[in-house]
Amino acid sequence: MQAQTCVRRHPLRDGTLVEFDAAASFDELLAALARLLDEEAHAFAGPNLIIDVGSRVLGTDQLLDLEALIRRELGPRVLQIVNGEADDILREDGAGDGGAPASLRDGGFPPAAPAEPAAGRRDRPAVGRSEAVILRRTVRSGQRVTCDGSIVIIGDVNPGAEVIATGDVVVLGSLRGMAHAGARGRIDAQVIALRLEPVQIRIGPCIGRRPDQPPGRSLRPEVARVLDGTIVVEPLAGRRRRPAREPGSDRGEPIG
Amino acid sequence: MGKSIVITSGKGGVGKTTTTANLGMALAQRGARVALVDADIGLRNLDVLLGLENRIVYDLVDVVEGFCRLRQALIRDKRCENLFLLPAAQTRDKTAVSPDQMRALVAELKESFDVVLIDSPAGIEQGFQNAVAGADEAVVVTTPEVSAVRDADRIIGLLEAQEFHAPRLVINRIRPAMVSRGDMMDINDILEILAIDLVGVVPEDEHIVVSTNRGEPAVLQNSSLAGRAYRNIAARLMGEDVPFLDLQSANGGLLGRLRRIFGG
Amino acid sequence: MFSLLGGLRRRQAGSKDVARERLRVVLMHDRAGANPELLEQVRDALVQSLSPLVDMDRRGIQVDLRRQGQSLALVASIPVRGFKRGAGGRG
Numbered sequence A: 001m002q003a004q005t006c007v008r009r010h011p012l013r014d015g016t017l018v019e020f021d022a023a024a025s026f027d028e029l030l031a032a033l034a035r036l037l038d039e040e041a042h043a044f045a046g047p048n049l050i051i052d053v054g055s056r057v058l059g060t061d062q063l064l065d066l067e068a069l070i071r072r073e074l075g076p077r078v079l080q081i082v083n084g085e086a087d088d089i090l091r092e093d094g095a096g097d098g099g100a101p102a103s104l105r106d107g108g109f110p111p112a113a114p115a116e117p118a119a120g121r122r123d124r125p126a127v128g129r130s131e132a133v134i135l136r137r138t139v140r141s142g143q144r145v146t147c148d149g150s151i152v153i154i155g156d157v158n159p160g161a162e163v164i165a166t167g168d169v170v171v172l173g174s175l176r177g178m179a180h181a182g183a184r185g186r187i188d189a190q191v192i193a194l195r196l197e198p199v200q201i202r203i204g205p206c207i208g209r210r211p212d213q214p215p216g217r218s219l220r221p222e223v224a225r226v227l228d229g230t231i232v233v234e235p236l237a238g239r240r241r242r243p244a245r246e247p248g249s250d251r252g253e254p255i256g
Numbered sequence B: 001m002g003k004s005i006v007i008t009s010g011k012g013g014v015g016k017t018t019t020t021a022n023l024g025m026a027l028a029q030r031g032a033r034v035a036l037v038d039a040d041i042g043l044r045n046l047d048v049l050l051g052l053e054n055r056i057v058y059d060l061v062d063v064v065e066g067f068c069r070l071r072q073a074l075i076r077d078k079r080c081e082n083l084f085l086l087p088a089a090q091t092r093d094k095t096a097v098s099p100d101q102m103r104a105l106v107a108e109l110k111e112s113f114d115v116v117l118i119d120s121p122a123g124i125e126q127g128f129q130n131a132v133a134g135a136d137e138a139v140v141v142t143t144p145e146v147s148a149v150r151d152a153d154r155i156i157g158l159l160e161a162q163e164f165h166a167p168r169l170v171i172n173r174i175r176p177a178m179v180s181r182g183d184m185m186d187i188n189d190i191l192e193i194l195a196i197d198l199v200g201v202v203p204e205d206e207h208i209v210v211s212t213n214r215g216e217p218a219v220l221q222n223s224s225l226a227g228r229a230y231r232n233i234a235a236r237l238m239g240e241d242v243p244f245l246d247l248q249s250a251n252g253g254l255l256g257r258l259r260r261i262f263g264g
Numbered sequence C: 001m002f003s004l005l006g007g008l009r010r011r012q013a014g015s016k017d018v019a020r021e022r023l024r025v026v027l028m029h030d031r032a033g034a035n036p037e038l039l040e041q042v043r044d045a046l047v048q049s050l051s052p053l054v055d056m057d058r059r060g061i062q063v064d065l066r067r068q069g070q071s072l073a074l075v076a077s078i079p080v081r082g083f084k085r086g087a088g089g090r091g
Helices: A026-043 A060-074 A086-095 B016-029 B060-064 B099-112 B126-133 B146-161 B176-181 B187-194 B206-214 B225-237 B244-249 B252-263 C002-012 C016-032 C036-050
Strands: A007-012 A015-020 A048-052 A078-082 A133-135 A144-147 A151-154 A162-165 A169-175 A178-181 A191-196 A200-203 A206-209 A222-227 A230-235 B003-008 B034-038 B083-086 B115-119 B137-142 B168-174 B197-203 C054-056 C062-068 C071-077 C080-083
Touching: A007 A026, A007 A086, A015 A026, A015 A086, A026 A060, A048 A060, A048 A086, A060 A078, A060 A144, A078 A144, A144 A151, A151 A162, A162 A169, A169 A178, A178 A191, A200 A222, A206 A230, B003 B016, B003 B099, B003 B126, B016 B034, B016 B083, B016 B115, B016 B137, B016 B168, B016 B225, B034 B099, B060 B099, B099 B115, B099 B126, B115 B126, B126 B146, B137 B146, B146 B187, B146 C016, B168 B187, B187 B197, B187 C016, B197 B225, B206 B225, C016 C062, C036 C054, C036 C062, C036 C071
Parallel strands: A015 A048, A048 A078, A133 A151, A144 A162, A151 A169, A162 A178, A169 A191, A178 A200, B003 B115, B003 B137, B034 B083, B034 B115, B137 B168, B168 B197
Antiparallel strands: A007 A015, A191 A222, A200 A206, A222 A230, C054 C080, C062 C071
């Protein structure tokens, strides 16, 4: 057993679940995980690695540190960060009904035709989950934030940055990089931003890209969602729709 | 079976990526099937210069790590159907790829493309080693500045140590007025020092800034002097003998001055 | 008078000659693989090999690389206090 440590390892059918102790600091956890990976790397078989961080919220740097550690020690793994779902995951895994957690791919993009998500996960409302990860910072070029569930970013997402969530992506600022909502295949996920000017938006398996002739600046909050297989963007509080692939005539109008 | 050429410089900011984008476009417009490889992992830029940044789904690291097939990661240019881009990963670093992996990747590209241009990152570290790993030939870009020429010299030494037989030189951002005033090193000064073959001289050109803003390489504009220079370099890379003096005399007033410089 | 004229003429020639000259010196250092530590080692080696023969002011020793035509010269300036007696007789 792993006494004296603040990380606990549970084997899963195609991977490993690691539970973080609620009382420990992030640095302690990272060090303990590094030790565990060093001593028991062989026990981390299978492609999936799920880390239950409890109720804590990880910052971008912490997420990146965690990801870097795992990549260094184990090589490519499908990394999922979850909030307090260890018991559910172990129960699902043990049930043996093919409900092993589907993957949020490490490379930032899920298979084009993702496996059917586990029963129960699909029905979870996109917004209104009790635990959304909140990041208060600017996500800069070269940084990637991944999150199981929905993520709210209080700040901007710059070109070259990536935000990947299995639920919704909400940016209280300008979204100018890449956002992927519903990264495990949920087609009802949404991307919402105060200024929605992304290079690319992905929702579930769909990809929408910024038009080659960029439209004027977005001056009001907008939401991107999937409609009939394509990503459309519309004002958050309005009904007019425009396809994400073409400049919309309603772009750049003053609010009101 | 095509050939692979690495575009490199040592010093950053001398126009490697601009050169790669323009030569790629110029070669493709001549009818060659061209693949551009952005080897600057973590700091990708070639996609932006080509205006293709919104089409990236998979990147070089995804290919190397086996997440997707090479064909899936190649982005076809929106203006020229035989030009393709293999973008760099932005959220990874240079250690994500090894020279051996690059060698295999470029070898695979050479099977279906006439020319593979590899845009090297600045510096002489692993990113550079990766970029040159799969290359048959090398083009070194410099500007007429002491620091850039010094770094070019270092790079040429490294290339020669790796048995690139004849790296060729592009002198970028030459300003004819300053050269004729004696305030900028001229082509002969630089060639005398570096002692390698010149493949082209590109004048400083405001079109480059505009074309970078728009994501359209300057070779697409007939009025751009730099664009013309890049078209000539592309011709030379394909073995055509384009005289340098022709490049100068075709361009009117500014070129009168340039010709004097070349005439020495 | 001549040197003054020469100076003026040189300034009129523009800064490219300065650039070219600086570049040559820098490149000679680079190509020779010279760095401050290496020059320090050269200095120590000189001191060691010369000290049986020469009484020198060790603090005043300067070792540098300079250009001589197309090649590189190692120039050492060693302040000599005197030669050691009897040193010459051994050879």
